[in-house]
Amino acid sequence: MRVRALELTDFRCYHRVEVSFTAGLTAIVGENGQGKTNLLEAIGWLAGLGSFRGASDDALIRTGADSAVLRATIDAEDGREQLIEAELHRVGRNRVQVNRQRVHRMRDLLGVVHVTVFSPDDLELVKGGPSLRRRWIDEALLQRHPRHDALRTDLERILKQRNALLRSVPGRLDADAAFTLDVWDQKLSGIGSRLRAAREDLLEELRPALTDAYAAVANRAVDTDAIYEASWNGSLEAALAAARDHDVRRGVSTIGPHRDEIVLTIDGRPARTHASQGEQRSLALALRLAADRVVRTGAGTSPVLLLDDVFSELDPGRAAALLDALPDAQRLLTTASGLPASATPERVLTIADGTVSVAGGDAVPGEGA
Numbered sequence: 001m002r003v004r005a006l007e008l009t010d011f012r013c014y015h016r017v018e019v020s021f022t023a024g025l026t027a028i029v030g031e032n033g034q035g036k037t038n039l040l041e042a043i044g045w046l047a048g049l050g051s052f053r054g055a056s057d058d059a060l061i062r063t064g065a066d067s068a069v070l071r072a073t074i075d076a077e078d079g080r081e082q083l084i085e086a087e088l089h090r091v092g093r094n095r096v097q098v099n100r101q102r103v104h105r106m107r108d109l110l111g112v113v114h115v116t117v118f119s120p121d122d123l124e125l126v127k128g129g130p131s132l133r134r135r136w137i138d139e140a141l142l143q144r145h146p147r148h149d150a151l152r153t154d155l156e157r158i159l160k161q162r163n164a165l166l167r168s169v170p171g172r173l174d175a176d177a178a179f180t181l182d183v184w185d186q187k188l189s190g191i192g193s194r195l196r197a198a199r200e201d202l203l204e205e206l207r208p209a210l211t212d213a214y215a216a217v218a219n220r221a222v223d224t225d226a227i228y229e230a231s232w233n234g235s236l237e238a239a240l241a242a243a244r245d246h247d248v249r250r251g252v253s254t255i256g257p258h259r260d261e262i263v264l265t266i267d268g269r270p271a272r273t274h275a276s277q278g279e280q281r282s283l284a285l286a287l288r289l290a291a292d293r294v295v296r297t298g299a300g301t302s303p304v305l306l307l308d309d310v311f312s313e314l315d316p317g318r319a320a321a322l323l324d325a326l327p328d329a330q331r332l333l334t335t336a337s338g339l340p341a342s343a344t345p346e347r348v349l350t351i352a353d354g355t356v357s358v359a360g361g362d363a364v365p366g367e368g369a
Contacts (some may be wrong), residue, residue, distance in 0.1 A: 030351035213289035
């Protein structure tokens, strides 16, 4: 898979910009705040229907504009050319087209573009809270099995309704509220159990790749693991019933896959509390590499690698090891601090004052902020 060209209108800092990428390594260089990451973010949005930086769609629309347009030309795995277009609106629903045909359900776009994102914030996958690790496994699950997006969206809807009900009762349930809560518990039990099983299956598939990736990045072989710790034992429906009084008092759902944890270990010790920062960085990179490998081998696709300023936080040894560990695929790399010595880009795009220029060539048409 390859993103051949990208065109943005009123996206982030860009009024309009067009760029093209090589099939190998394209380096995007420039000072901070010039819009390098915005190019990768647009590709990431087309892959996952959301910003990998956690921004809302409204924040992606340029100040003063009512909508933004993202347009990408993709060379698919089977050699076909695909044109993907998305319109993001401040008011009203977003619109997506594939080859000029409107996609009526946004989730139908999932699986058309596959990406693996590396960023300096990945260290928080190891050091941060459980929600970040849940997001990591769910993103990998979505790329490995796009059909599981329905589990995620159904879970969010059920939790929203269940929590609204819990907040609406004054610390105790009447008969009507108890009946309604029974209904939501049954729905949550079904969806939650299926999502837990899917996560656990994917972690089992990821483990060998995680160990290999860590050894490649850290240049030493150690035992690494990712252990799923659910917030309940046995039946989820029974656990919800046992926690009902507690949930009513707190006004929130305290049991379910939204409260589960993934414990990362190095040599049998929790990496979050016992690993050095260098070990934590290596493990964070290994998590991304392992997920990428599973998608490649399991889903039979070749994700585009988006490397957002990751080398600024790595020592030369780890930077070289990461480059060596990357699969043979399209790689788009941003940097404000220079390229690693072993990086040999096929194209260098320089961004300055809202203009994108190709090294040794002319400026790419476009207007910045």
